[in-house]
Amino acid sequence: MIRLEQLTGGHDRNGFDCGVAALDTWLRHTALQHQAKGISRTVVAVPEAQGVADEWLDAGFQGITVASILGFYALSSALVVIEDLPQQTSRRYPKRIPVTRLGRLAVRSDVQSQGLGRFLLADAIMRARQAALRVGSAGIVVDTKSAAAAQFYQRYGFVACAGQSRKLFLAMW
Template sequence: MMDTVQLDKTKHDRSRFDCGIVALNNYLKVMASQQAKKDNTRTFVLEDKQCPEHIIGFYTLTMTAINLPDLPGKLQKKHHSVTSGGLIARLTIDHRYKGQGFGEWLLVDALKKLLIASETIAFPIVIVDAKEGAANFYEKYGFTSFKDADNKLFITIADIRASIGELIY
């Protein structure tokens, strides 16, 4: 059974982590704990069961402003008074663990956490800022690109509930 935990800089070896993208590596090493302490973001890591201080991958969650005109007309009408949504700000896997399904597992885990959060603090949409070349990964799981930004995608909480809600409730 896999489970994510919040990043713990006293336990997790952040300097060992390498996903091949300098900005993401640096975020984990330098910014993630600071941002959590300020209540700006929460970073969750998947630990290697054999060596829990090794990080298989991580994702960062927060809230973000929604620009309604960027959404399809039907969603603009339905959510005309909404100003914010959930954001998967980062999601990546250490290069040593790629190709083993951990990215998909982390995405589903992030969506479960956001779905549970939406039951307490309502928000209708989850947004992801995909890294260059990663948009296809998110589209396979039901995300749709914003009109003017191929690497910025969204999925509705209703769609998340319909696809993975039974895994939670």
């Protein structure tokens, strides 16, 4: 079983490797700083207990402990101008709108393609929606690192923004 929790200094950030250096570096050096300053919140997926970590080790995964980060995502508030949204949704909004930015989402390389990314995305959307009910947010914006990442988000309803195939939007309402 996997547990989702807010990133702390007790998590093994240095042991995380998703295969994208920019994401690995951000997690290791920036995530906690941004959290402390209120810039973003990072949620990590970790083994639920030591017994679960041991099962991962027995299955052939290397170096997994209860402090190991299997995946993560970061959310923050943002403001976008209407011209940056997909044309089909931009007509519904004023010139600038509040959104939730899904700044990063990554899964450890050796556990990719097992559904953890989908699980993290579903949790991120749920948390963004809960926050939007209290604060207000028209949707979720994500800037992807690759065409493959953009395709991942598009499978779950995200739409490419005007003239920006790697910037995607998911309306909440």
